[in-house]
Amino acid sequence: MPEDIVDLIKENVIQGRVTSDDEGMDKGMVGQPGVSELVEEAIASGISVADIINEGLTASMEIVGQKFENEEYYIPDMLASAEAVGAAMEILEPHLSKSGVKPKGKIIVATVKGDLHDIGKNIVSVLLRGAGYIVKDLGHDVETKDIVKAVKKEKPQFLGLSALLTSTMTTMEDTIKALTESSLRDKVKIIIGGAPVSEEYARSIGADGYGADGFHAVSVVEALNAEMKGRD
């Protein structure tokens, strides 16, 4: 039954299971289909993308959020669920335009040139995907010119820049200058993050926002998104 598949997607997001190999929260789930397999099955069964997203993914993340608030779930649980939603969104992405479902927005993320640290950036990516954003992850040690090129090509609403070192954080400013020089700066909202940077530093280099941690980064993107949509 198609409804059963959506319920299973919902349950597996709550369990934080991306594939059938994942353990989840309850015992004995390994081997049963995870969110990726279930979403493929749902599409093949003709279930609408909107139903998968609204009744499967969004509804389950609301439950996960409640569990987190009740201290039943911890950050790794939230991340696991977000990762499952992100995996589902990746599978659904080619079907979005056909189905008329608009993603919340697109964001490019990158750790800037000279910096190999990407754990923070990866966590932000997982959480943003889980929140329903299309995320293009350029990786780490990314040349400024490649970031500019990607913004030009992908036309994202947001750009997330990450750096862990005091020696590489200045590259964020260089990147913003390069985007300005390419006349792209006003087409994208820029959020920065990483241990050495701060709200104050973000303002000083002309960024639009600063994410203190993964969850804060998502809330900053959500706030900027709401502001932009309000203007539209």
Added chain:
Amino acid sequence: MPREGVLVNNPLERISGEQVRQIHDASIEILKDPGLLCFNKRAADIFHQHGAEVSEIPGSDTPCWHIKIPEKLVADALDSAPKTVILGARNPDNSLVMKGDEPRVYFITGSETNTWLDVDFSTYVSKSDPKKEIKVPEFKPRRGMVADLCASAHVCERLETVDGYIRTVNIQDKDITEDNKDVNKFFACLNNTTKHVMSGLTSLNQLDNVVKMAELVAGGKENLKENPLISFITCLVKSPLQFVDDTTESFIEICRRGLPVVVSSAPQAGTSAPIKEAGIMAQINAEVLAGITLGQLVNKGTPVLYGSVPVRARMDNLSDSYGSVETSQYNIDCVQMARFYRIPNYSTSGVCDTKIPGQQSTVERLFSDITVALSGPQYLHCAFGLLDGNSIFSLLQTVLDDAHFKMIKFFLKSPRIDGQELTDMTKQIRDVMDTPQKMFIQYIRPVMRSGELSAPYPFEGDGEDDSVLALAYERLQELLAKPVEHIDQATTSRIFQEIPGLLPRLNVYKQEK
């Protein structure tokens, strides 16, 4: 099933096997020459009957004997002293099984303080920024009362890191006298904790009442033998090398009844013992061996603990400096000596010099709690809540201590590294390396819920605020509000009928009526 305690893997050893042997030899020498002074006639007689060289010291106002203990008596005593001592509990699941050659640590409260420290929080407003407020603890010392002892036993019952309870407060209510202190002290403890209860004895004529009370709680004489839910601490040898009259008399009577007893010695390096480590160690070991020998001569096989409360003198006023690093060194040495004899050890840690909970108390107690625990004493008398040496007791400090003992207990756990675990982890690393994000976060989840991860410090404040004491105070209020597991009504009724001297207000069933 007894409490698990923590079995220390590869216990810390400061002194080598050869040094242990050298200390032992020096102690045996000291027991022969200069020997000990003994102010208790029965002890002098017992030693004399068993072949020790005993001579009365003439011309003294107080009768006193000079005792030289031969090595053979000590060796026989070490042979007959039990190598495993069981300390029972009202709830048998809380009993403690201590094997002299097994470094399994139990964390116990102690010792007896005269002063109880109340705490309240006042709000202070910044002069420069009136919007800024901070809560500051204000401590008020006062005389300890029996109600405080009940509250302390109850809180320690609820603290999971506390394995047993040594009475923490000297009860000084107006209606407490020398003659009723012991029964009220033991009843207050037994009625508010189901863990093992240990205490000193104030008056020997109360010993039988205390034992009778314990028999009633245990369900009879035989049950108390099997489940000795009370035990005693005696400091019968005053440093340097003097058997005290009254405590020695109490010790003899406790040994005759076969209840577990700590033979404790508390020399102070610099005043009542040499300032050098070798000196205080040779002396404290001789003092404890003398006590153990007397106990075994009184009642062969009676359970004893090798008790050590050595301390270094403060150089500014020659009072005890429990916070000194040397104090921890002496205690670890004593743990090793007891292990050499395979007699369970009662060791000391966590006593600090400061008078209020705060940074100094944390530094001092944590240092000794970690180092002494690492050496693997069976009965770690670790000063839950104690401040200013053993003068002040603070329930707030007890809650703080519980938090750091959780960390220490976790640290002492055996490492989980074996072939299967490494095979599983190697597979996990390979699996993660195959993913685009290369993160191990999904594997945290089952581990997080299995108890394999240490808990965060429970009193962490928000941002830059140091809210440790305020948060600990909140936790204390939660603990105090929890129900108390009292002795059942029928047993309580018998105790109040059969044991004289109990304060009627301690009968919770009468209060409820």
